[in-house]
Amino acid sequence: MIEIKNVSKSYIKGKKSVDSLTLDIKNGEIFGFLGPNGAGKTTTIRMITGILNMDEGDILIDGKSIKQNPLEAKKNFGFVPDSPDMFLKLKGIEYLTFMADVYDIPKDKRKEKIEELTKKFEIYNELNNEIQSYSHGMRQKIVICGALLSEPKNWILDEPMTGLDPKSSFDLKEMMREHAKAGKTVFFSTHVLEVAEKLCDRVGIINKGKLVFVGTFDEMKQKFKEEASLEKLFLEITEKSENN
Amino acid sequence: MKKVVELTKIFLKNSFADMNMKMGISSTKSKIVSNLIYAILLVYFAGIILFLSYNIIDGLKIIHQETTFIGMILFMVLGISVIQTIFSSINILYFTKDNEYLLPLPLKPYQIILARTNVMLIAEYVIIFLIGLIPLILYGILTGAGVLFYITMVLAVILMPILPILLISILVMLIMSFARLTKNKNKFQLIASLILIVIIIGVSLSTSNMKDDMSNEEMAQMVVQANGMIELVKGYFPTLDYLVEALTSNSITTAIIEILKTVGITILGFIIYMAIAQKIYFKGLVGNLFGGGAKKSNKKINQKEYTDGKLYKSYIGKEFKILIRNPVFLMQCLLPAILIPILMIVMVFIGINSEEAGMDQLIQELNNMQTNSFIIICIILGVLQFFTMFIYISITAISRDGENAVFIKYIPVPLYKQFIYKIMPNIIMNIVTIIITLGVAQYILHLPIITLILLFVVATIIGILQSILMLIVDLKRPKLNWDSEYAVVKQNFNLVFPVLLSMINIAIIIVLAIWLGNTNVYIGLIIFGILFGVLTLIANRYLKKNQYNLVEKII
Numbered sequence: 197m198i199e200i201k202n203v204s205k206s207y208i209k210g211k212k213s214v215d216s217l218t219l220d221i222k223n224g225e226i227f228g229f230l231g232p233n234g235a236g237k238t239t240t241i242r243m244i245t246g247i248l249n250m251d252e253g254d255i256l257i258d259g260k261s262i263k264q265n266p267l268e269a270k271k272n273f274g275f276v277p278d279s280p281d282m283f284l285k286l287k288g289i290e291y292l293t294f295m296a297d298v299y300d301i302p303k304d305k306r307k308e309k310i311e312e313l314t315k316k317f318e319i320y321n322e323l324n325n326e327i328q329s330y331s332h333g334m335r336q337k338i339v340i341c342g343a344l345l346s347e348p349k350n351w352i353l354d355e356p357m358t359g360l361d362p363k364s365s366f367d368l369k370e371m372m373r374e375h376a377k378a379g380k381t382v383f384f385s386t387h388v389l390e391v392a393e394k395l396c397d398r399v400g401i402i403n404k405g406k407l408v409f410v411g412t413f414d415e416m417k418q419k420f421k422e423e424a425s426l427e428k429l430f431l432e433i434t435e436k437s438e439n440n
Numbered sequence: 441m442k443k444v445v446e447l448t449k450i451f452l453k454n455s456f457a458d459m460n461m462k463m464g465i466s467s468t469k470s471k472i473v474s475n476l477i478y479a480i481l482l483v484y485f486a487g488i489i490l491f492l493s494y495n496i497i498d499g500l501k502i503i504h505q506e507t508t509f510i511g512m513i514l515f516m517v518l519g520i521s522v523i524q525t526i527f528s529s530i531n532i533l534y535f536t537k538d539n540e541y542l543l544p545l546p547l548k549p550y551q552i553i554l555a556r557t558n559v560m561l562i563a564e565y566v567i568i569f570l571i572g573l574i575p576l577i578l579y580g581i582l583t584g585a586g587v588l589f590y591i592t593m594v595l596a597v598i599l600m601p602i603l604p605i606l607l608i609s610i611l612v613m614l615i616m617s618f619a620r621l622t623k624n625k626n627k628f629q630l631i632a633s634l635i636l637i638v639i640i641i642g643v644s645l646s647t648s649n650m651k652d653d654m655s656n657e658e659m660a661q662m663v664v665q666a667n668g669m670i671e672l673v674k675g676y677f678p679t680l681d682y683l684v685e686a687l688t689s690n691s692i693t694t695a696i697i698e699i700l701k702t703v704g705i706t707i708l709g710f711i712i713y714m715a716i717a718q719k720i721y722f723k724g725l726v727g728n729l730f731g732g733g734a735k736k737s738n739k740k741i742n743q744k745e746y747t748d749g750k751l752y753k754s755y756i757g758k759e760f761k762i763l764i765r766n767p768v769f770l771m772q773c774l775l776p777a778i779l780i781p782i783l784m785i786v787m788v789f790i791g792i793n794s795e796e797a798g799m800d801q802l803i804q805e806l807n808n809m810q811t812n813s814f815i816i817i818c819i820i821l822g823v824l825q826f827f828t829m830f831i832y833i834s835i836t837a838i839s840r841d842g843e844n845a846v847f848i849k850y851i852p853v854p855l856y857k858q859f860i861y862k863i864m865p866n867i868i869m870n871i872v873t874i875i876i877t878l879g880v881a882q883y884i885l886h887l888p889i890i891t892l893i894l895l896f897v898v899a900t901i902i903g904i905l906q907s908i909l910m911l912i913v914d915l916k917r918p919k920l921n922w923d924s925e926y927a928v929v930k931q932n933f934n935l936v937f938p939v940l941l942s943m944i945n946i947a948i949i950i951v952l953a954i955w956l957g958n959t960n961v962y963i964g965l966i967i968f969g970i971l972f973g974v975l976t977l978i979a980n981r982y983l984k985k986n987q988y989n990l991v992e993k994i995i
Contacts (some may be wrong), residue, residue, distance in 0.1 A: 245850040248995055270852035282844045285765040286758065289745050296746075297754035298851050307746040323741055326765070 203253035215405040228392035231402040273350040274343035280335035284328035299346035313341040332359040353384035447555035493575035521601035531926035606713040616724035755861035772929035776830035777869035781876035818953035829942035833866035834910035855987040863907040870903030894965040905976040
């Protein structure tokens, strides 16, 4: 469970990039975080993961504060950043065993988990090659494998579908569903509204640092009393918030 | 031509934009601070150069060989141009990230080539003006030279580096034209750089061997004849000869003719360079960008590779792998730790075998001094400071990771622990340098074993201090957005800090050497150990206490 409590962040004095954001992502839920470019999505994710300090508020991950107890909080999530260009000079297997050491995964379990994940994403045969030789999609897959290796209860994924081929994208979505079904949490940002529409239990829309909508797709439709696509509703919500 | 100028400006901005210090204060203030530091450094280095030049000119004047100084300076300018170009050309021409964006633009090949060449040249002029112009101006003043000398001097310093840059770049292009044929791009990049170094060293060695053929009589004649020693620097490079002639001649006609010869040969070199570059540069570039990629292995994963390692081993191993597998990082961060002391050993042994160099006398002199004297120990420590300042591992520990540096912030490993893992390769390479240097010192000076051990401990403590301080600098001013790895190790203001720290350490050593005078070596070394040990503990405490604040710039 991820609890975001009244969190604010400013890069420039007087201009809040994230403004008093309060949001709970419950166990067993896939939560999609949407918003136009520069709305505050990445800033929020950076604060959840401890990359960025917040000016106000707190964030709890399974009850552990990222501010007060960062190490314990970090053990409770797996994070996939938006750029998969990580440790390009390491071989796939070296990266994964390094991640296994970081998360203290025992030898027998790490072998089983690495094989399971990399076979699922069809990169098992590439593990002996440097990540630099991978395509963008394959790099994305290896980073996802690294994040999921420790079987974290909370998944935090920044634009995870970017660069994935249809099969891998389908597999990842299936894994997200299975993860949520097992009572765990998935929090991800995306630009692809169809993905959010089909996959998420709830979505949150952020614009200019403020959360302008949070709820299910049905609630969104009810609120706007129309049978429109998520795309149209998204545009309506963000434009409305701009005018306010 | 307008496009070439524009492109040059963009390349330069890209390369040097981050050379300004970012101090977490307003940009105007930061600019002032950075300019002030540059000015202090400039004055500091200019002071050292002037001091050395004055003494050399003075010494040469006594034996009526002062024009040799001109040869020495131009020879140094040539040497620095060659060394700089070896490292910069392959990176500037082929490994910058913007190459991929440049290719689809409606630019003519010659425009890109010219702009890239301009960047190389401008980057070299910065240092060449410092080590070339300042001593020559001093020479002019001390010898009461006329206007002709100053005009020729400026022309010489401008012209000198052009031809070496062109020739080495042609060599680079020829080597890189094989890039598209290779399957393992990374190894090729490293091998290409090494081949280049071997070729250049080979050429210079063969030229110096030709010099060795000179008979003792010819040598004696050169020394006896006024300004005859200038001949020593001739014969290495065509434009060097012409420019030395132009600067040492008293006749305006000779000076003009020699300058014209240099201009002529440079233009000829430029025409050949452009002709070859237009033919092969883009083939090599495309081959390097898209050809083959890294070698693919179909090898099955060995069960050993799943090993349950300790995090410290795994983390430090990861740091070493990234350093070793990246040709630029390997050449600039890791290898200097081994190459510089080895070069020293080679020099010492050549010196021992060479009668002229006077090295054997120097060693004899040192041996005649009390080998266990505190001054000698201080000299060794000072020399070590000089060698280790070229190890750029700690100072780039965060910057090398680029945008990926945020990784340290979201994994569940204490930041302080990660800092220690990140500086370990620097400490280890420092120890390698210390062992090689002390080995050579032991061979020459036969130090008592306890002195040797104490020296090792003190040098290692200084190495740890240097590693911690340089990491703090990189944490406070990380360079995370770079267009090529080369930018991290060259176009990075932070790199002045290892030099600065070494200078401070040397100053501390000198002050202590004077203060302690003829003290017992062991007591002296223990004082050094305590002093640098306390400083290391303070630096370590700062690192630990401020671990969360120190990573604020990494986002």
